[in-house]
Amino acid sequence: MTTRRSRRIVRRPPAPVVLLAAAGLAVFVVPLIGLLARAPWGDLSTVLAGDTVVDALRLSLISSVGATAVSAVLGVPLAWVLARVDFRGKSVVRGLVLLPLVIPPVVGGAALLFALGRRGVIGEVLYESTGLLLPFSTWGVVVAVTFVAMPFLVITVEGALRNLDPRFEAAAASLGASRWTVMRRVTLPMIAPSLASGLVLTWARALGEFGATVTFAGNLPGRTQTLPLAVFVGLESDRDAAVALSLVMVAIALVVLVALRDRWWRAL
């Protein structure tokens, strides 16, 4: 009796909480309703079959997956160092890693241009020695998107590593496993759920990236125009196409986020 009652109390939170939660949900749902109301449902298939849409979709997939891969290769070691190694100025390093979450993406894009552009501090050397030019190229999109999205991976994985019980790794080491083996066979499997959720968050942020991309990589269909850029440009010239593209983004994001939520995203 008591248990059933207490269970019911826990299941049914106080009315103010429910009301505020509903208002919180409305923040996300209301814009979506606006988008659905404006959608050119009749012409959707025609609009979506256009070259611009197909190109933008392809570029968005390439750049978001590419940025997620780069983030995994560079971000996991960075998270490991931040979680496990004590060194002076660590809080500054952590601040630097989190900076892209705070500064406007447009500023990030401009900073990338000043650093890696043809006349940039590093870009000029790169261009003159190798002929490599990041702005206005698909690689430039990957760089811009990685800059904005990688912090999500680093903070998620760092948090998981810090919460990991060190005794498992210590046990493995005491049984003769090398540091590399411990990391590969014990550490990484144990943080796998967090790593997966970090990767999903990183990918999602990468898919929606606009400001840094348009500022650093420019806007050219087929080369640098990702879905968000096509939507922005479309709003100025062809609103139906812009709204249709937005729906595509919403659909992709929802399908992936909901599907992954059940499979390997339980850690969040």
Add this chain to the structure above:
Amino acid sequence: MNRLLVSVAVGGLVAVTACAEGATTSTVFVSAAASLTDAFAEMEDVFESANPGVDVVVNLAGSATLREQILDGAPVDVFAAANESTMTEVVTAGRAASAPVVFARNRLQIAVPLGNPGAVTALSDFADDGLLIGLCAEGVPCGDLARQALQAAGVVPSIDTSETDVRALLTKLEEGEIDAGIVYVSDVAAAGGAVESIDFGGASGFVADYPIVVMESAPNPDGAATFMDFVLSETGQRILAEHGFLH
């Protein structure tokens, strides 16, 4: 005469404001095309010092973005667009209080970074694959006009980036990240020597007319009319001319 009208109107406005709200300022919301950034910043300063108690708030963006905001019901007093077609849509939607008036004109010019690294001399260079070429995006007035000019010259441009507004394009030119772009004469003036400009043949045929209008649903119709009169006044026109706009 115009000035007299302006000062009478402003006097009336200030008096009304003073009576009704004491020291509270009245605000005029102006949506202006991105290419008007510098001219309207000065316009705002001069207007505000001539009209104490009136606060001008300038919302700058590409004309098409401003049009969308207005069509979606943004509370705007005055709309200054960078081309007539954008304005026509706003008028057709019944959002203008009267017929728009052309207050400025702007001509296209080729702009290149200092030192002209791509050795650009004419519109025909825009077809060169080896150069980094930027234009404004389609749908943005400077982008549409530039494409018309290129088409008229028989040039198929090898575009590397279609920037979302003219100031974004100008920034990439100033930084030397692209070799050439087509912008307005007023943008070259705004760059203050940070880019070089090249006139091209037939440019006089590609001139953008800038219309201005008071909004039908202006929250502050008196302030809006006063500001629009100021833009059309001798002082307003002098400010525009100083920023490279044509009469």
